[in-house]
Amino acid sequence: xxxxxFLRSLRGLSLAGRIGFGLVLFWVVTALIGxxxxxxxxxxxxxxxxxxxxxxxxxxxxxxLGRDVLSRLLSGARYTIGLGASAAIAACMVGTGLALVAxxxxxxxDELLSRFMDTLLSIPSxxxxxxxxxxxxxxxxxxxxxxxxxxxxxNYRIARALAVNLNQMDFVVAARARGERALHIALSEILPxxxxxxxxxxxxxxxFIVLLLSALSFLGLGVQPPxxxxxxxxxxxxxxxxxxxxxxxxxxxxxxxLTVGVNMLIDALPHAGRK
Amino acid sequence: xxASPDAHTQGGRQLALxxxxxxxxxxxxxILVALVVFAISxxxxxxxxxxxxxxxxxxxxxxxxxxxxGLDRPAYERFGTWAWGLIGGDAGQSLVANMxxxxxxxxxxxxxxxxxxxxxxxxxxxxxxxxxxxxxNRDGRLDRALNIATLSMVALPEFLVAxxxxxxxxxWLQWLPSIALVPEEAGxxxxxxxxxxxxxxxxxxxxxQMARMTRAAIIDQLDRPYVEMAVLKGLSLRRIILTHVLPNxxxxxxxxxxxxxxxxxxxxxxxxxxxxxxxxxSLMVNAVTSRxxxxxxxxxxxxxxxxxxxxxxxxxAAILANPRLRNQ
Numbered sequence: 290x291x292x293x294x295f296l297r298s299l300r301g302l303s304l305a306g307r308i309g310f311g312l313v314l315f316w317v318v319t320a321l322i323g324x325x326x327x328x329x330x331x332x333x334x335x336x337x338x339x340x341x342x343x344x345x346x347x348x349x350x351x352x353x354l355g356r357d358v359l360s361r362l363l364s365g366a367r368y369t370i371g372l373g374a375s376a377a378i379a380a381c382m383v384g385t386g387l388a389l390v391a392x393x394x395x396x397x398x399d400e401l402l403s404r405f406m407d408t409l410l411s412i413p414s415x416x417x418x419x420x421x422x423x424x425x426x427x428x429x430x431x432x433x434x435x436x437x438x439x440x441x442x443x444n445y446r447i448a449r450a451l452a453v454n455l456n457q458m459d460f461v462v463a464a465r466a467r468g469e470r471a472l473h474i475a476l477s478e479i480l481p482x483x484x485x486x487x488x489x490x491x492x493x494x495x496x497f498i499v500l501l502l503s504a505l506s507f508l509g510l511g512v513q514p515p516x517x518x519x520x521x522x523x524x525x526x527x528x529x530x531x532x533x534x535x536x537x538x539x540x541x542x543x544x545x546x547l548t549v550g551v552n553m554l555i556d557a558l559p560h561a562g563r564k
Numbered sequence: 565x566x567a568s569p570d571a572h573t574q575g576g577r578q579l580a581l582x583x584x585x586x587x588x589x590x591x592x593x594x595i596l597v598a599l600v601v602f603a604i605s606x607x608x609x610x611x612x613x614x615x616x617x618x619x620x621x622x623x624x625x626x627x628x629x630x631x632x633x634g635l636d637r638p639a640y641e642r643f644g645t646w647a648w649g650l651i652g653g654d655a656g657q658s659l660v661a662n663m664x665x666x667x668x669x670x671x672x673x674x675x676x677x678x679x680x681x682x683x684x685x686x687x688x689x690x691x692x693x694x695x696x697x698x699x700x701n702r703d704g705r706l707d708r709a710l711n712i713a714t715l716s717m718v719a720l721p722e723f724l725v726a727x728x729x730x731x732x733x734x735x736w737l738q739w740l741p742s743i744a745l746v747p748e749e750a751g752x753x754x755x756x757x758x759x760x761x762x763x764x765x766x767x768x769x770x771x772x773q774m775a776r777m778t779r780a781a782i783i784d785q786l787d788r789p790y791v792e793m794a795v796l797k798g799l800s801l802r803r804i805i806l807t808h809v810l811p812n813x814x815x816x817x818x819x820x821x822x823x824x825x826x827x828x829x830x831x832x833x834x835x836x837x838x839x840x841x842x843x844x845x846s847l848m849v850n851a852v853t854s855r856x857x858x859x860x861x862x863x864x865x866x867x868x869x870x871x872x873x874x875x876x877x878x879x880x881a882a883i884l885a886n887p888r889l890r891n892q
Contacts, residue, residue: 305712404596408593408597408600409600411593411597412597412600412601412864412871413826413829413830413868415829415830415833416830416848416864416868419833419848419849419860419864420601420604420605420860420861420864423605423851423852423855423857423860424604424605496719500719500721503721504834507721507723507834508834508837509853510852510853520723523723523727527727530727530730530735531735533736537727541724541727544721544724545716545724548719548720549716549720552715552716552718552719556715
């Protein structure tokens with residue numbers, strides 16, 4: 290997509306869509322360069338007060354150990370968004386890849402894969418993630434794999450429906466008659482035509498994964514200290530809720546603006562596509 | 565068109581067969597789910613005996629423990645024993661508490677059921693009310709406000725909703741206690757007060773989705789020709805919705821309610837943990853932390869079965885509501 294076309298499609302967005310796009314852009318930039326802007330080292334105890342309020346040296350207050358909330362937020366956002374994005378990318382690549390195999394492969398491959406995915410889909414995602422964590426533990430890499438694995442079936446189902454539909458289209462039939470190989474048909478005939486709905490699905494998976502990982506971290510089963518994502522920040526500062534400390538409000542607000550922002554952007558996208 | 569009584573009973577039989585088929589499919593899915601849960605938690609992680617004894621154990625010790633734990637038998641046999649035990653209510657021995665898993669669950673399950681039941685009683689009427697009000701006010705100011713509110717609720721993690729609820733009701737307004745400890749001899753009033761926060765948090769999580777789906781179900785009916793006919797007859801919108809649209813959308817709404825109630829399961833995990841509520845979900849989280857596999861497996865299977873049951877109810881409701889799905 291060229292830059293000009295991208296900007297034009299932005300102009301077609303509704304107000305909610307633009308707000309969503311702004312929020313997403315803000316968080317992506319924060320995850321990329323945020324930690325460089327942190328005023329204090331992430332783990333350093335810099336404030337003598339715990340649960341300090343907003344001040345000039347600690348713009349977002351201090352946490353339950355007197356650490357700078359802004360610095361911890363900037364690093365936590367990188368964990369949340371980095372883990373969420375890489376897990377969502379992995380889930381979509383595996384899900385879509387398997388969907389293409391199912392759509393183009395033999396009837397048996399399709400039947401087996403679909404049955405297996407349907408089974409995984411009928412396990413609630415949190416339950417599946419908890420069982421996986423109990424079995425394998427929760428290092429950063431494992432968390433990424435577990436989150437991706439949990440959301441592969443949802444992506445597979447949508448991608449398979451799209452691919453099976455496209456597989457019947459005339460241009461695919463023509464490509465097959467030309468004698469193109471299955472790999473070529475999958476990658477250059479079918480995949481480019483399902484990229485738009487898949488992008489929307491990627492956004493949804495990202496939101497689900499961020500929610501899942503934050504919830505796991507909040508339960509103490511996700512990202513382990515000293516690393517901390519946004520969910521861990523809410524967890525460790527939970528006792529500050531009695532005072533309404535910024536240390537708990539700000540990470541909570543961060544998660545909310547991230548997920549609501551992506552949702553608003555996706556919600557506005559199909560309308561922009563139809564125009 | 566009038567159906568002969570003969571065709572009617574035949575239709576009824578067909579319907580019964582169809583529903584039986586769905587029930588059968590759910591049972592098959594449950595067995596496959598059990599297979600997946602068992603494979604993930606028992607087969608893949610490696611040797612439980614080795615792990616229990618640590619690195620310094622001798623091969624003889626490990627072999628002895630393996631035999632004691634039944635790990636030397638083939639995988640399918642272990643799965644069979646485990647699944648058969650679950651059906652008979654014997655889920656094995658908890659590794660941490662050193663008592664039968666069944667006893668622990670029997671103690672916790674009623675608490676979770678009470679929480680779920682009260683939440684359903686609170687959330688369903690409220691959500692239906694919001695959904696119907698939103699649909700009646702379609703594209704109006706109220707509808708758009710409710711749309712944004714419910715959309716944000718869907719995107720918010722449950723623990724944020726619960727934390728915010730604590731902040732508002734316990735800290736700022738000081739109406740309710742923030743920990744749901746129900747005393748043994750509690751009266752109904754005390755019970756309700758202790759449960760208010762968890763119920764409020766869970767209800768908000770479930771309601772948003774339910775209200776959105778209810779609105780969609782009613783809006784779907786509003787575009788039908790019979791509604792246009794009623795409008796042209798000069799009926800008021802309120803009358804049209806209450807006496808014409810609602811009876812027609814009972815099926816989809818019931819479907820929406822069953823689907824949304826499945827959010828109770830995920831929500832319960834967070835809410836029970838936050839409020840220290842002694843239910844099944846917090847038991848499961850503890851089982852994960854202490855890696856108590858038999859307990860974890862039993863809890864996971866109960867949740868999966870509940871989820872599948874809700875999906876089945878939603879499915880059957882959709883069939884009952886739409887005659888076209890029936891008479892294929």
